[in-house]
Amino acid sequence: MNKILQYVNVTTSYNGTPVVRDVSFSLREGEILGVVGESGSGKSTLLKAAMGLLGPGGVVTRGDIWFKERNLPDLPENELRRLSGPELAMIFQHAGASFCPIRSVGAQLFEAVSAHEEITEADFREKAAALLKKLRFEDAARILESYPFELSGGMMQRVGIAAAMLLNPSVLLADEPTSALDVSVQKQAVEEMLLIREMYHTAIIIVTHNIGVVRAMADRVIVMKDGRIMESGDTRDVLEHPVQEYTKKLMAAVPRLRLRRGA
Amino acid sequence: MTTPILQLQNLKKIFTRNGQSEFLAVDGVSFDISAGECVGLIGESGSGKSTVANMIARLLDPTEGRILLDGEDVTDVKARQIFRTVQMIFQSPQESFDPRRTLGDGIGESLLNVGRSRSQVRAEVERLLEAVGLPPDFARRYPHEVSGGQCQRAAIARAVAIHPKLLICDEATSALDVTVQAEIVDLLSRLMRERGMACLFICHDIALAQNFCDRLLVMYRGKIVEEGPPDEIVQSPKQEYTKLLIDSVL
Numbered sequence: 001m002n003k004i005l006q007y008v009n010v011t012t013s014y015n016g017t018p019v020v021r022d023v024s025f026s027l028r029e030g031e032i033l034g035v036v037g038e039s040g041s042g043k044s045t046l047l048k049a050a051m052g053l054l055g056p057g058g059v060v061t062r063g064d065i066w067f068k069e070r071n072l073p074d075l076p077e078n079e080l081r082r083l084s085g086p087e088l089a090m091i092f093q094h095a096g097a098s099f100c101p102i103r104s105v106g107a108q109l110f111e112a113v114s115a116h117e118e119i120t121e122a123d124f125r126e127k128a129a130a131l132l133k134k135l136r137f138e139d140a141a142r143i144l145e146s147y148p149f150e151l152s153g154g155m156m157q158r159v160g161i162a163a164a165m166l167l168n169p170s171v172l173l174a175d176e177p178t179s180a181l182d183v184s185v186q187k188q189a190v191e192e193m194l195l196i197r198e199m200y201h202t203a204i205i206i207v208t209h210n211i212g213v214v215r216a217m218a219d220r221v222i223v224m225k226d227g228r229i230m231e232s233g234d235t236r237d238v239l240e241h242p243v244q245e246y247t248k249k250l251m252a253a254v255p256r257l258r259l260r261r262g263a
Numbered sequence: 264m265t266t267p268i269l270q271l272q273n274l275k276k277i278f279t280r281n282g283q284s285e286f287l288a289v290d291g292v293s294f295d296i297s298a299g300e301c302v303g304l305i306g307e308s309g310s311g312k313s314t315v316a317n318m319i320a321r322l323l324d325p326t327e328g329r330i331l332l333d334g335e336d337v338t339d340v341k342a343r344q345i346f347r348t349v350q351m352i353f354q355s356p357q358e359s360f361d362p363r364r365t366l367g368d369g370i371g372e373s374l375l376n377v378g379r380s381r382s383q384v385r386a387e388v389e390r391l392l393e394a395v396g397l398p399p400d401f402a403r404r405y406p407h408e409v410s411g412g413q414c415q416r417a418a419i420a421r422a423v424a425i426h427p428k429l430l431i432c433d434e435a436t437s438a439l440d441v442t443v444q445a446e447i448v449d450l451l452s453r454l455m456r457e458r459g460m461a462c463l464f465i466c467h468d469i470a471l472a473q474n475f476c477d478r479l480l481v482m483y484r485g486k487i488v489e490e491g492p493p494d495e496i497v498q499s500p501k502q503e504y505t506k507l508l509i510d511s512v513l
Contacts, residue, residue, distance in 0.1 A: 184511040186511065187511040215513060260498065
């Protein structure tokens with residue numbers, strides 16, 4: 001399979017302090033890659049580095065992030081902005097917070113889509129409703145007409161994930177997309193992302209501290225600690241038979257449901 | 264038979280907005296907690312778990328029903344009258360401490376309030392910090408100067424300082440990394456065992472609750488819908504809602 005996104009010896013620093021150190025990995029087309037680790041391990045910084053979202057004081061000090069023959073940290077801002085959305089999309093822990101509270105969800109999504117392609121509002125509504133329906137939303141029209149505060153946090157998160165797909169990006173970067181959700185909604189969000197991969201062959205990097213989410217979704221997993229990759233491999237291998245001491249400790253600390261007697 | 268440490272009788276809470284629109288957050292909840300028992304309260308956001316906790320800690324007044332602590336009706340008393348018996352640990356330790364006072368001040372406050380001298384309190388704070396695995400100089404640190412896990416240890420020291428009979432943990436480990444969560448859970452079970460404290464453990468992580476608690480209560484839309492030993496609830500849930508909840512765990 002072709003590599004669509006490739007990190008080569010990436011080091012990222014905030015105000016001179018490295019938070020990601022010499023990290024290399026690649027994402028293949030249509031693959032779901034999980035990145036796990038504890039707070040401060042640098043896992044979110046990995047995604048932000050690709051999107052140019054490190055903020056003031058944050059820079060990729062060494063290494064390349066290759067996407068379709070382009071090195072993302074070297075791209076001028078306007079070129080990166082053209083890629084953000086139609087090629088690389090990102091979703092956050094609180095998708096609702098990315099919306100303006102006083103405009104309807106539909107109006108804001110129309111604005112986002114028309115920034116990248118010529119489309120009439122009527123065509124947009126049709127396209128958005130069709131996508132929401134495919135992703136198993138019950139009442140697409142009502143969602144588009146709603147204001148963000150009229151939808152629950154879980155619904156808003158699912159809408160945020162769906163919205164990222166309006167421009168049909170080839171890579172979806174998801175930073176803790178299910179961490180603020182109740183288990184039942186979390187499961188729906190995970191199923192939504194799996195459906196997206198199935199329908200659009202989108203490659204997904206999911207950064208999370210929830211091992212259960214990774215087990216349910218990811219083909220491969222990277223374990224990070226203190227800015228470095230501690231272990232990586234097929235999800236099953238890493239989760240069931242960790243090699244590194246740190247990974248063993250991490251897996252042992254995850255509470256597991258005992259579903260069978262004596263298990 | 265000994266009196267349970269906590270008895271809730273048909274507790275109800277109706278929130279009113281602008282004095283009119285009503286929301287029934289807790290709808291006739293009754294349960295007991297025996298001395299030294301650890302009871303888990305699980306359910307989704309908005310199911311009323313924290314409202315129950317806040318009523319027990321007397322931070323909220325119930326609309327109806329009674330709360331008995333150690334057999335005594337405390338439904339109408341203020342929080343400061345029961346702080347010796349009930350202490351609470353919250354989800355965000357940093358927010359639960361006064362940002363302008365040291366952790367030592369926070370931990371020792373209840374002891375000062377019951378009339379101990381400053382030097383006694385200082386010595387006791389040091390012992391408490393040791394009991395929760397923190398170095399003595401943490402007494403002089405401020406909440407923002409320590410990590411989330413360390414701050415939660417300090418919050419536990421603060422809660423157990425006065426030797427309460429009941430500890431309410433409202434998502435006390437939810438904001439922590441799993442390895443830190445495992446350490447905090449170990450610390451809590453050791454302290455409960457050593458001091459014979461009972462615990463109401465509010466948690467949305469069902470696996471954690473199954474492993475940590477003696478008994479589980481499942482809350483949905485303000486009601487307790489199912490109750491029993493953790494393995495029984497997880498392995499053979501009787502209510503549709505509980506089944507859905509267990510099935511959703513990834």
